[in-house]
Amino acid sequence: MQIISIGAGILVTLFFLIKYFRTFKNLGYLFFSVMVGVGVHLAIKEIAATISLFSIFLMPHDQRPERISTDFDILSLTILYISIMLLISLYKLYKKSEVFENFKNNQPVIPLFSVKDFKATSDSNWLSFIRKEGQEKLELFFKESRNYAQLAFYIAAGIGFKLGLSDMHEDDYYEFEYFVLAANWAFFFIFDSWIIMHAYSENDRRGILAKHRKKVYYLNILLFAVIPLGIIFTEEGNISALFSNAYRLKAVFTITLLLGLTLAWRHYFDFNKYPEPEKNMKVTETAAA
């Protein structure tokens, strides 16, 4: 299953990389393509993990291992739900990026690690796109990208949460039972709220309400700060113990990186940042001229 999920991730990455490169001639879009691929890899991996977790119900009673806790079941089901939503979002993203097919850009190729060039050309790329295809199509694409990135962020947070729980000592687990239960449900509510907000933003040009944007923004920051700290402190309770455990160190590093990258990606595609993109870009162009 690991090979299938990695293979699917690579295929999706290549697909989107070719699509973006053909359109914008900018290798900086490799980052977005890789993130879409990483999202697919995580989603497939987590779906398989949850199915195998619950497959114990198919086993004969005498062969079943000891049942895991209810809280862990809830978390696994939440991640399964997010993963399915992410795969649905991938399909929508694919459909919404079909508009790139008609868009040809004759600018020279922008090299890969030139962040400055990427930033400078990014806005003009979107502006050219708006002029050719219309703002509405770009809005839909941005909104779906934002949704995809947000879901990928939630999967990363869920995996981090699961890692923290799975390594917890049994005594600690019972000590913090209420906290774990509350955090588990809070995570589900946060994700569920996002699904509704996105549904309305998709159906309405006004997008997400300012109040909800702030709420999601602060919750993202909170999750980004709390999840790695949770993994660090659930076992030994101090940072020095972290460096003696290579597996845990690797887990903290990977989760922090994943959360950080998906968060950066999600905020790049925050369309509400550009309430009137055409107007803003015109101002930028005039200033540059």
Added chain:
Amino acid sequence: MYFAFVFFLSFLLLLIIFIGGFIKLKNYVPAKSLVPLLLLIACTFSLTFWAGLGILGEVVSKMFGNPEGPVAGFKTIDSEMILLLVTIIIVVVKYIPSMKKLIKSIEDIKAFKAVVPEVNVLSRKEHKERSTEEWIALLGKENGKQITNLFIELRNFAQLGIFASLAILLTSQFINVSPDDLYASVPTSYIIGSIIMFLILDDWNIMHEYSMEREGNLIKFHRRKMFVINLILVFSGLIYLLVGKAGSSTGLLPIFLILLIANFYWRHFYDLNKYQDINSQQAVAS
């Protein structure tokens, strides 16, 4: 002593809402339609208040009344009880501004009545006698904005009423069962019910906020979802009352039944979107 005080306070609140509301609104709305409306509002609100304070008292007495100290006392509290308390607090917190907005939207109809004086907006009998087309025509008029706001607020209030009625139902189990029997008497379905109700309440709040921005419009999928969920909530509430312990132990069965059904009826009668849908279909046809 505490529960007697809470009961007295809730009864006082009921009277204040009913009498105060009647005095405030009697000039705008006909008395025959004002009485059931205010009764529904006053009963649902004061009973939710009663249930909230009741369960809060239980939690506090367990936390601080335990000889081993607050922390040890806290451990004895069922986590679902806290979740239910949070749900009730949210319902009450949402209820207060919702009731204010509802009363304001009823007052705003004064301006509307000046334009169409013969229409008794809140008379149920009038609603039935006059056809759906008349409502659609009213919504389409220049002052139809007031009617739209009224519909939005009534829908929200009634939806919160459904949650409140169920919260009271679930709370009655806690208030009347002794702490020692609590674990033994709380079934899994009850725990799931508490959590799901909290989740749906949270979802509804977001939907309502977006619908206000969209002049009452909910996404079709969400409208269907809420309808099915409300049906399930009402039927599961009824089944729980009939076969569970709550009804027989508290004797509040008739109140729960009336509140649940009345709120459900109001919620779906004032579903603005069904009128808007017909309106837009007629506009396309013409």
